Amino acid sequence: MNQAIIPYPGLRPFTEEEAIFFKGRDTHIKQIITQLQAKKIVIVTGASGAGKSSLIFAGVVPNARAGFFKATFNSWKIVSFRPERSPLHNLSVNLARQLNLDYEEVFNELKFGFSALVNVYKNSDFYFELSQIQDPDKLKELKSKGANLLIIADQFEEFFTNPENFAHGRPSIDAYTTVNLLLETATIALQQNLPIFIIFTMRSDYISDCVAFKGLPEYIGFSQFFVPRLKRNELQQAIEEPAMLAGGSVSKRLSEVLINQIRDSSDPLPILQHTLHQLWLTANYGQEQLDLIHLSKNAGLHVSYLNETDKQIFLAWFEKLPDNEKKYFENPSLSNVLNYHANKLYDNAYLYFLENVPWVKDKTKITRQDTQLIIKKTFLGLTRIDQGRAVRNRITLKEITNLINQPHITYEVVNGVINIFREPGSTFIHPFIDPDQPESYYIPADTVLDITHEALIRNWRLLQKWEHEEEENVNDFLEFKVQLKRWLENNKRKEYLLPLGTLTYFEQWYERCKPNKYWIAKYDNSNLPYEEKLKAAEKLEQNIKLYLQKSRNYIIAQEKKRKAIRTVFAILSLIIILILIGFSSWALHEKRNAEIQRQLAEKKKNEAIAANRKAEQERQRAEMEKKRAELAAQKALLEKRKADSAKNIALKMMKIAEEQRIIAQQQALRALREKQKADSLRKIAELQKIKAIKASKEAQRLTLLSLAQSLSFKATQKYDDPQVNLLLAYYAYLLNKRNGGYKYDAAIYRGLLSAYSLAKNISPLKLDDKTVMDFYMPDLLTVLFQNISGKIFTYDLFENQKKLIHFRRKYQLKTNVSKSLFLNDTLLIAVDVYGNWYLINLNSRTSTVFNYAPAPSDALIFENYLLTASNKTLTLWRISNMTIKKVKNFTFRQRVIKILVDKNVQIFYVVTRYGTIYKLDLDNEKLTKIYKGHNRKLNNMATTADLSPDGTTIAMGHANGLITLIDIENQKIIDKLSVVNSMVKLTKFDFSGEKLITVCPDNTINIFILKKFHEKPITISLGNEKINQLRILPDKIFVLYKKNSLISFYLDPDDYASRIKPLIKRNFTQKEWQQFFGNTIAKFDIVK
Amino acid sequence: MEEHLVANINAFLATTSSDAIKFFNELIGVLYHAQISYRFIPENESIERFKHKTNELLNLTNCSIHIIGDKYEPVEALGMSKPEFQYYQALKHLKNNNEYRIFIWRPAHYKDLPKDKKQREFIFNILNNINENIIYSTHQSPIMLVEDIRSIMVSQIPAKFDVKETEIYLIFNEIDEQPALTIKDLLSDVASVETTSISLSSDIDYDNFIVQQIKKSVLPVIYFKKATTWANYFIKEIWRKTGGLSSKKTFLLIGDESNPENKNINFSAPNVQKIITSEELIPLEIKVALDNIKNKVQV
Structure with missing residues (x-):
């Protein structure tokens, strides 16, 4: 573990860098953050030493930077300042630094108070108005550029404790402006929801002073966080967890003792942290578990509380301590740890000065007493009494030197002496020494010094003693001033000089205190600037000396006068005395006799005492013999220990050998791991390579597919040589096929169709001059059709001949045909304009009128029956020798659009306009609804339907261009697809059931492959020519369009390709290849 | 926030020495008003019953409270004082139940260590063997002790999220x-x-x-x-x-x-x-x- 890590900071607060060791406060940190997020300002109050500053700098700030404090921008600008003597300047300096602005400009702006701070922030490079930004990328960019602003006014009570900020119950303009700025900023931030947050930390005993700032008490009521005392489990965390984080540990018994002891302390947390810091050092930087013995070694626990083993260790250690340190162990307690530490530093200060202060060349002039005086004056300068409370007082190095006021004690000397209290292990006086910054050892004379924490004032007994003396000195000084003032006000009359007793008292005070002008100025509580205070103090110093001198002179003069009178009295007294002497001599003689008797008695007594003494001496001699025997025993013990030591050394040598063996092992292991790492890297590299190859192949495949598409498109263009079209279409087909392209790719199909049509000069076949109403194809080569005038023809496609079918007797078609429906190759229904239905038999060449109704939307013939659908009626007819008889009518609520039957002619379905499907049981003449349509809206209505060859699916077309596929058995929609923005006119399955063909009013035919229903279909566009009818044969569709023309298309691109190939007579030339393929692939030929 | 979990604290009040009876009685009053359920063994139980009841009550509770006074007062049949016996039983119980908590209260009224050597040793033993589940307090008042008990026994379970391996x-x-x-x-x-x-x-x-x-x-x-x-x-x-x-x-x-x-x-x-x-x-x-x-x- 790193020796330099100390997870306890000591007396000072945790810094941001030490946040990782700040434990026990997670709940409080979260509470403050929640409050800040809601209210934008939090005033953190608490007793001295409650941990306010640590909570903010080591708690809230790191959490904010780590992203646990949610605000607008991704980063934070932390403006932290202390009021000290010039709050507005301090705020401006830190704000300008954080926002990269000029200090002067910021200061001049902030002087106006109110919204000035908000304006400075908003005009900086770190604020962006995000509410208008729509583009998410831009928003993200600005969020990362901007920064939220957190302003921390630490040690807020300095607004009240520093006379520059607050005097005679009133704040200075500077102080008032600063507080106004901060409060207004909080108000505006809340109103406008700006990412600005403000924290004050303040001692709670200054809350009542806050009334001096307008609005501040209200804010305290609005958003205050009073730092609570830590609960037991939180204290335990604060004690044990930092050690764990740093790789050490704290014993539970130590933890319990500390918890119990700090509860009685007035500065629990600073004392605790300081103690733990010391224990960590004593435990060899945490290499040993922190335990009770370490506390004892720091004078924090009496040795009697230790177990036997630890007791012995402690006693042996204690024996070696210097005598002057032993006295600090007389009253061990937790607060005594700090006392002991401070005293050790005080005792060692002279030695430290001699060894560590290179800038003072001649150290011989400085004595130990001088160093002690310097320390005393320094700490007295750094403290003062304020309304009965011991508080810190910030003072410069120069001011301390002036207070000492001795010519050989310069400020360099003072710097060197007090450095022992600034070292990292001590940190009693701020600024601290940073060993990484050598310049921090020597500080300029105007550096402001400060005590780290008031806990030092309350727990260092020597300092308390000095404070007490100082307090007495100050009280005496104040008393003296009253007397002096009276004398000065009365023209320095002798009646107001000091009497002897009082004079002696004040002369002792003067000798003790040695008040110089700096000391006097320190206790000047007026509002005057320091220079003027000093002048007044100088005058007062002179007056003090004069007053004392005058008083003394007066007393001496009075004394002389009294002496003369006393001489006269003396002579008279002598005569009286002589007379009295005579009498006295006689009395003396008698007294002498009595004395001799007494002396005899005394002699006897002394003899008895001498005898006693002798006996005592014998006893002591025996005692010494005993001690000698003990010494011999101790010597024997020492010898034993030496032998043990030798044994330990041998063990250590063994251990070293073992360690070396382990190191060698570890190195071997390391080498193995390096090899494994290399293997791992190699595997990953291989994986990467495979992935790259795959990716490259895929890219190539996609390139070729894309080329195929491009060739297809080019195949639809006109070239001088039709062979080019054929070649383009065929190569497109080949590339698509060879590279796993979609077989029914629309572009490939179009290219093939176009090239083939061009090569074969395919054009539509005009069946008749008149409009053809319907057609039927019994086979691939025969077309049956009826024209508008009712004539029926056959057309032989092979012979390219049309033949009229004559009837034996003219069937009475009175008008043109309004609708024609071929039922099969023998029967058809023709409807004239009046609505008469004719059943025409092409074999017998007869016809029968069997109905009078609007033209059927659909009709179906099976066995001897005929089903027709007309409007909302489905009619079953029986046919017998051209006699047609109505069997039954089925009436529906909606129009019937389609009658469907399976290939075995067993199951019948009826589809209505709403999309509802009924199953028709002809045997029982019963209809059952098997699927309920929900297409009542006009544009949703079903327009067409077809049944799949396997009888499982009905494809339904709708007026809004939708096609739905319905599973008959489960009675639910399997799939749906929107084809066009207009009606689906016709929908039919092909013979295999794999394709679905639709016709739309825009005269396009779409061929869907059901397995890839949502892929782009093959589309055949017939331009502006209306499609009247469509018939599907096994591998072709025939389309009746242009009123009387017929055209056919293959359903499968393979069919086109196989027909194109024989038509290709040549290969691409090199030039053509370059033109169409470029350098994508190497040329290959298809014609050998 | 803590009220709904107070009902889950079920404390065993260990026997205390005669000089600490008044703290014992005060504690009972505070526990009652803090709505924390508690059990203890009455004074006049036989030693066998005392031993049996101690283990039984330890099993029925989720924490024990031991008030340590100045007097030792050994019982021959136990080989030690009653408070000391119950403390060791609680330690044994702790080995089998990691969730159990033992609260030791040495009231602040006792400023110094006891004069009785055995009692002193007992306290040192406690102090030197504190582990994760033992809390040692020197509070002035039973109210402070009960506040600690509540804050330790009421664990705040953070929200569980649906996280994946x-x-x-x-x-x-x-x-x-x-x-x-x-x-x-x-x-x-x-x-x-x-x-x-x-x-x-x-x-x-x-x-x-x-x-x-x-x-x-x-x-x-x-x-x-x-x-x-x-x-x-x-x-x-x-x-x-x-x-x-x-x-x-x-x-x-x-x-x-x-x-x-x-x-x-x-x-x-x-x-x-x-x-x-x-x-x-x-x-x-x-x-x-x-x-x-x-x-x-x-x-």
Whole structure:
């Protein structure tokens, strides 16, 4: 573990860098953050030493930077300042630094108070108005550029404790402006929801002073966080967890003792942290578990509380301590740890000065007493009494030197002496020494010094003693001033000089205190600037000396006068005395006799005492013999220990050998791991390579597919040589096929169709001059059709001949045909304009009128029956020798659009306009609804339907261009697809059931492959020519369009390709290849 | 907040010496008013019954309270005083029940150590053998003791999140989301990866969730490209929340060298591996770090 890590900071607060060791406060940190997020300002109050500053700098700030404090921008600008003597300047300096602005400009702006701070922030490079930004990328960019602003006014009570900020119950303009700025900023931030947050930390005993700032008490009521005392489990965390984080540990018994002891302390947390810091050092930087013995070694626990083993260790250690340190162990307690530490530093200060202060060349002039005086004056300068409370007082190095006021004690000397209290292990006086910054050892004379924490004032007994003396000195000084003032006000009359007793008292005070002008100025509580205070103090110093001198002179003069009178009295007294002497001599003689008797008695007594003494001496001699025997025993013990030591050394040598063996092992292991790492890297590299190859192949495949598409498109263009079209279409087909392209790719199909049509000069076949109403194809080569005038023809496609079918007797078609429906190759229904239905038999060449109704939307013939659908009626007819008889009518609520039957002619379905499907049981003449349509809206209505060859699916077309596929058995929609923005006119399955063909009013035919229903279909566009009818044969569709023309298309691109190939007579030339393929692939030929 | 859990405290009040009876009686009154249930053995029980009842009550409770006075008062049949006997029984019970708590109260009224040597030894024994489940207090008043008991016995269970076992747990700031997701995609081929994007505008309580997810991960990785400052603070907070050096978890802090600021990232700890490297090598380094951890586990 790193020796330099100390997870306890000591007396000072945790810094941001030490946040990782700040434990026990997670709940409080979260509470403050929640409050800040809601209210934008939090005033953190608490007793001295409650941990306010640590909570903010080591708690809230790191959490904010780590992203646990949610605000607008991704980063934070932390403006932290202390009021000290010039709050507005301090705020401006830190704000300008954080926002990269000029200090002067910021200061001049902030002087106006109110919204000035908000304006400075908003005009900086770190604020962006995000509410208008729509583009998410831009928003993200600005969020990362901007920064939220957190302003921390630490040690807020300095607004009240520093006379520059607050005097005679009133704040200075500077102080008032600063507080106004901060409060207004909080108000505006809340109103406008700006990412600005403000924290004050303040001692709670200054809350009542806050009334001096307008609005501040209200804010305290609005958003205050009073730092609570830590609960037991939180204290335990604060004690044990930092050690764990740093790789050490704290014993539970130590933890319990500390918890119990700090509860009685007035500065629990600073004392605790300081103690733990010391224990960590004593435990060899945490290499040993922190335990009770370490506390004892720091004078924090009496040795009697230790177990036997630890007791012995402690006693042996204690024996070696210097005598002057032993006295600090007389009253061990937790607060005594700090006392002991401070005293050790005080005792060692002279030695430290001699060894560590290179800038003072001649150290011989400085004595130990001088160093002690310097320390005393320094700490007295750094403290003062304020309304009965011991508080810190910030003072410069120069001011301390002036207070000492001795010519050989310069400020360099003072710097060197007090450095022992600034070292990292001590940190009693701020600024601290940073060993990484050598310049921090020597500080300029105007550096402001400060005590780290008031806990030092309350727990260092020597300092308390000095404070007490100082307090007495100050009280005496104040008393003296009253007397002096009276004398000065009365023209320095002798009646107001000091009497002897009082004079002696004040002369002792003067000798003790040695008040110089700096000391006097320190206790000047007026509002005057320091220079003027000093002048007044100088005058007062002179007056003090004069007053004392005058008083003394007066007393001496009075004394002389009294002496003369006393001489006269003396002579008279002598005569009286002589007379009295005579009498006295006689009395003396008698007294002498009595004395001799007494002396005899005394002699006897002394003899008895001498005898006693002798006996005592014998006893002591025996005692010494005993001690000698003990010494011999101790010597024997020492010898034993030496032998043990030798044994330990041998063990250590063994251990070293073992360690070396382990190191060698570890190195071997390391080498193995390096090899494994290399293997791992190699595997990953291989994986990467495979992935790259795959990716490259895929890219190539996609390139070729894309080329195929491009060739297809080019195949639809006109070239001088039709062979080019054929070649383009065929190569497109080949590339698509060879590279796993979609077989029914629309572009490939179009290219093939176009090239083939061009090569074969395919054009539509005009069946008749008149409009053809319907057609039927019994086979691939025969077309049956009826024209508008009712004539029926056959057309032989092979012979390219049309033949009229004559009837034996003219069937009475009175008008043109309004609708024609071929039922099969023998029967058809023709409807004239009046609505008469004719059943025409092409074999017998007869016809029968069997109905009078609007033209059927659909009709179906099976066995001897005929089903027709007309409007909302489905009619079953029986046919017998051209006699047609109505069997039954089925009436529906909606129009019937389609009658469907399976290939075995067993199951019948009826589809209505709403999309509802009924199953028709002809045997029982019963209809059952098997699927309920929900297409009542006009544009949703079903327009067409077809049944799949396997009888499982009905494809339904709708007026809004939708096609739905319905599973008959489960009675639910399997799939749906929107084809066009207009009606689906016709929908039919092909013979295999794999394709679905639709016709739309825009005269396009779409061929869907059901397995890839949502892929782009093959589309055949017939331009502006209306499609009247469509018939599907096994591998072709025939389309009746242009009123009387017929055209056919293959359903499968393979069919086109196989027909194109024989038509290709040549290969691409090199030039053509370059033109169409470029350098994508190497040329290959298809014609050998 | 703590009221609904007070009912779960069930205390065994150990017998105390005659000089501490008044503290015993005060404590009963406070426990009653704090609505904490308690049991104790009456004065006049036989020794056999006393022994039997002690063990029985220890089994029926979830904590014991022992008030230590100045007098020892040994009982011949026990070989020691009653309080001392019950204390040792409580220690034995603790060995079998890790959730049990023992509260020792030496009231502040007793400023010095007892004159009775045996009692002194008993107290030293207690002090020198305190462990995780023993709490030693010197409070002035039983109210303070009961406040401590409540705060220790009422444990605040943090919200449990639905976290998954994973090999790599990738955490990044939302401004680095794009490159981070690319890294995730590449790593997903070779290891299981969970991710969390830290967004300041989100409502998610990240710190508890992340701590729990880290516990279920083999290798937590903090990735950064632009969010250097965030990464520097984030790793500190997360390292601290997961136990720092005392945790066995190895963290990987990995940054993209294309941002020159990333070289300034300054946090270091023995269980945090820090790498700044080119974008292409980042997934590789993460995989290597993961393999090293797995190999260590196997070895």
